[in-house]
Amino acid sequence: MRDIKKKDTQRAVRRPLKTIILVGVSILVGAPxxxxxxxxxxxxxxxxxxxxxxxxxxxxxxRTVTTVRGPVQYDLYGTQGPVVLSLHAGLGGADQGxxxxxxxxxxEFRILSPSRPGYLGTPLSSGKTLEEQADLFxxxxxxxxxxKVGILSASAAGxxxxxxxxxxxxxxxxxxxxxxxxxxxxxxxxxxQDSGQLFSIPLDRNWQN
Numbered sequence: 005m006r007d008i009k010k011k012d013t014q015r016a017v018r019r020p021l022k023t024i025i026l027v028g029v030s031i032l033v034g035a036p037x038x039x040x041x042x043x044x045x046x047x048x049x050x051x052x053x054x055x056x057x058x059x060x061x062x063x064x065x066x067r068t069v070t071t072v073r074g075p076v077q078y079d080l081y082g083t084q085g086p087v088v089l090s091l092h093a094g095l096g097g098a099d100q101g102x103x104x105x106x107x108x109x110x111x112e113f114r115i116l117s118p119s120r121p122g123y124l125g126t127p128l129s130s131g132k133t134l135e136e137q138a139d140l141f142x143x144x145x146x147x148x149x150x151x152k153v154g155i156l157s158a159s160a161a162g163x164x165x166x167x168x169x170x171x172x173x174x175x176x177x178x179x180x181x182x183x184x185x186x187x188x189x190x191x192x193x194x195x196x197q198d199s200g201q202l203f204s205i206p207l208d209r210n211w212q213n
Contacts, residue, residue: 066124074131086152088114094160132206
């Protein structure tokens with residue numbers, strides 16, 4: 005009788021623990037999946053329109069300009085304040101960069117979100133290497149008459165962000181990298197370092213453009 009009670013007690017303890025583990029796994033697996041699907045499927049489909057509402061209060065206004073380095077598609081939110089160059093990850097393009105930096109809308113920043121070469125409306129011919137892409141974004145700043153930017157980069161945008169900061173340090177007042185690909189792996193490929201973490205480098209307190 006005592007053994008039966010003991011087994012019942014053990015089952016009662018294991019049951020909520022098992023439930024907690026299942027819920028935790030579901031959240032860890034399901035949340036990123038739902039977020040990814042949300043990025044891909046917002047506003048009813050995979051198509052990205054030039055004037056599309058990404059979220060309530062977050063409006064996309066895509067434009068394409070031909071710079072001395074080639075055509076580049078971009079969205080620019082705001083008319084005053086320091087500019088944040090939002091570089092998107094491996095999915096989407098200017099739309100993802102715009103959405104990613106949307107929390108800055110009410111903080112008196114301008115948000116410049118270009119599509120990296122090969123994404124959406126920016127052809128791959130505009131920049132096939134990290135250096136060429138950095139030069140393309142510098143040419144975009146010249147075209148828009150923007151002197152300095154703070155860079156907000158995510159995941160696969162890391163190497164481009166670092167290349168831009170290295171090649172044009174005088175044009176960067178700060179860099180924030182979130183889960184960026186950041187160091188070489190033997191064989192020449194890139195892997196993420198400090199995955200899941202965020203770090204920032206304040207380069208310059210002068211935000212004036």
